[in-house]
Amino acid sequence: MSQLIVEKLTISYSQSVKALDNVSLAVNKGECVGIVGESGSGKSTLAKVLLGLQPYKEGDITFNGNSIVPKKKAELREYRKQVQMVFQDANSTLNPKLPIWKSVLEPLDNFQEVKPSILNREETSRKELAMSLLEMVGLDAHLLERFPGELSGGQKQRVSIARALSLEPGLLICDEPTASLDVTVQKQILQLLKNLQEKTEMTILFISHDIRAVTFLCNKIMVLKDGIVVDRFPLEDLYHYNRHPYTKALIKAASF
Ligand SMILES: Nc1ncnc2c1ncn2[C@@H]1O[C@H](COP(=O)(O)OP(=O)(O)OP(=O)(O)O)[C@@H](O)[C@H]1O
Ligand SMILES: [Mg+2]
Numbered sequence: 001m002s003q004l005i006v007e008k009l010t011i012s013y014s015q016s017v018k019a020l021d022n023v024s025l026a027v028n029k030g031e032c033v034g035i036v037g038e039s040g041s042g043k044s045t046l047a048k049v050l051l052g053l054q055p056y057k058e059g060d061i062t063f064n065g066n067s068i069v070p071k072k073k074a075e076l077r078e079y080r081k082q083v084q085m086v087f088q089d090a091n092s093t094l095n096p097k098l099p100i101w102k103s104v105l106e107p108l109d110n111f112q113e114v115k116p117s118i119l120n121r122e123e124t125s126r127k128e129l130a131m132s133l134l135e136m137v138g139l140d141a142h143l144l145e146r147f148p149g150e151l152s153g154g155q156k157q158r159v160s161i162a163r164a165l166s167l168e169p170g171l172l173i174c175d176e177p178t179a180s181l182d183v184t185v186q187k188q189i190l191q192l193l194k195n196l197q198e199k200t201e202m203t204i205l206f207i208s209h210d211i212r213a214v215t216f217l218c219n220k221i222m223v224l225k226d227g228i229v230v231d232r233f234p235l236e237d238l239y240h241y242n243r244h245p246y247t248k249a250l251i252k253a254a255s256f
Pocket of ligand 1: 013014017018021037038039040041042043044045046113
């Protein structure tokens with residue numbers, strides 16, 4: 001059975017704006033699924049609904065067989081442990097007043113019952129714990145005492161990824177995680193996500209307007225246009241003649 005099932009989800013912000021229109025998708029455990037589409041196609045709306053930040057009336061969402069009902073607080077808390085998010089802007093994730101080591105431990109402090117297997121919490125001090133999390137995302141321990149304002153964009157995004165992964169989520173949702181980074185750093189972050197995904201076998205939902213980023217990382221791709229799923233295919237079918245004209249246009253514009 002699929003880990004995440006979205007069935008016929010429709011989100012209308014107003015009578016004139018249908019951000020998502022009858023969207024369905026199924027994601028199996030360990031898969032990396034890419035959602036690609038231009039600005040305003042409904043990508044972030046989908047991410048918000050999946051995180052329980054945006055209520056929905058039409059459609060069904062189940063995660064590990066349980067229905068996601070954002071109104072129930074206790075269920076939502078349980079769900080939040082398992083579904084983590086990396087946003088485009090790491091500044092919105094990191095508290096500017098907290099040193100990096102405290103920031104990286106925040107999710108584990110919020111969910112003290114979580115004992116991730118990568119960390120031996122009984123025997124390690126809090127700083128050592130923070131250090132192993134930074135190591136996991138390729139950051140040097142000397143950054144522990146710094147504040148977010150003293151890190152580069154790429155370093156801050158690595159800290160956001162470390163935070164998200166500290167809870168060993170079953171599902172990681174990334175919404176344009178590389179969009180505000182320069183091309184070289186984008187590649188490094190994508191490579192990092194790829195390595196971590198291979199190592200941990202977590203499920204990733206990777207949202208981007210950039211079809212190159214999506215095809216680098218994901219083995220299944222879904223194309224959104226004006227809130228409608230216009231195409232979906234496994235990576236190997238990227239150049240299949242049957243691709244939707246909109247997908248073909250995205251591929252052409254990306255000039256692979
Ligand atoms: N809170 C809101 N209230 C009203 N309309 C909204 C709201 N949030 C998004 N929208 C509208 O819903 C549509 C989808 O927006 P969404 O943010 O999901 O797109 P997106 O694909 O993430 O775009 P981008 O690539 O620019 O981030 C857009 O038309 C947007 O203007
Ligand atoms: Mg968006």
